[in-house]
Amino acid sequence: MRVEFHPEIFTRADQILEIHELIQLFLRVQHEWHIKPQDVESAVAFFGRHFPTLAPVYADLALKASVAQAWQAAGVAPLQVSHTTIRDDVCDLRQPAVLLVEDEFSDRCFLLAICRVFDGEDVAEAAARQHLDIRHGGGKDRAGKQASDALTRFRRTPRVALLLDSDRLAPGQVTRCHKVADEVRALGAHVHVLELREAENYAPNRVLAMVRPHHETSKKIKALKSLTPKQRGHFDMKKGFPGGRDGEPQVPRGHGSLYDGVPDRTIELLRPGFGAGLTELMMRAAAGGRLAESDFAGLGAEVVSELRELLSKLRKII
Known part of the structure; x- marks a missing residue:
């Protein structure tokens, strides 16, 4: 996730351990630091006061992060971390994001294929580094219950997603999968129910x-x-x-x-x-390298946009 500190954080001395842990997450590329150029100076001064040995490394990270974000296209707003939320944020961000699926092996294969074709290298890397925990649900109902349970482990930012087949036998049909999805979505999870019948239809x-x-x-x-x-x-x-x-x-x-x-x-x-x-x-x-976007476009007018939307939902929790 993209994370931004409220500038006030670097004027206090009571949350040093939490700041240190978040900076370590940035260094491990588990999350991305979003820092405005005008905030770099106060961050560097903070590091010099509280982490004198690590200050050069942290200062370099701050400078590179400020340059990188200046070139980023507008997208999902970063998570705002303040002195009142930082303890909950550390709890949430140190954990991997969770993706519940019906069948871990089959759905992982599907997801990795989509990542390869639709510029989802970042999502695939998150899964490889276990920053995205793809979990076996064992069917739609069990996956839904596990997604609900996973949500309780996050304090402020629910970094949980649920991917389900639709099991539709006809276009537009509402199935048990959609009802499970609605229940979990209402609890705060990001949910995607495939438009086509199953992953194999793609x-x-x-x-x-x-x-x-x-x-x-x-x-x-x-x-x-x-x-x-x-x-x-x-x-x-x-x-x-x-x-x-x-x-x-x-x-x-x-x-x-x-x-x-x-x-x-x-x-x-x-x-x-x-x-x-x-x-x-x-x-x-x-x-x-034997599949291209055009292969999926031939399956239906909305397939390409749907698969890109799926990856976009996962980026919101990673």
Whole structure:
């Protein structure tokens, strides 16, 4: 997070330990110091009085931070730390930010792939350095409860986020996931519910082509291309269409009329789905430089903006 001290802090001598700890967090690049050029002098004088041995290092950090912030584009306002909030702020900032997900391995792969494609190196680095703690929720309800519990560990700034699939079988459908999201959002967490059905629905065709056996996958991809973006976005990418046997409908009833008019041959080709492990393949493809923003743009008009918004939400807590 970007952190700014109230100038008054450097005129007092009763919170030296808290200031020292925050400066250490800046040096470890766990957080970013936002300091106005006009405040550098008082900060340097404070360091000289209270940290004479470390003063040169701290003064250099202050100067570099003031130069850096002068060139930064306007964005999220920095966290304002005052003498009345500093103890709570230290408690909050020394902890890693928390991201609750339904499945830690699968969702981590999804997130790292998005980071690689959408200029999210800072988010990926925070996860690698454990400044962003991605936690396994074990399903939407458990993830929601864990997010609620994580919020209680922060005193002033709730640095907790929740990422959920939507589980939508049709566009705009309100599911249990949205209800869990509303409950946790009301407690102060940053929440993102995917617009499409699941993280796997964001796997571009380039990723699906990696699924073996390739000759069978190519047929399924051809069938998938014949669907509209909305039909593709709510298809069960892993398991396909389970119906069509023993009198069951060709398409599960929960989809309503979404797939009306889709040829039976297309439904049959897509029936097995593409199997598990799609987000892992997405991460591998992204890490290898084989995915671009254009691959995601082809999934739907709002997909690119949604994924950038997801990263933006995480930056607010990191």
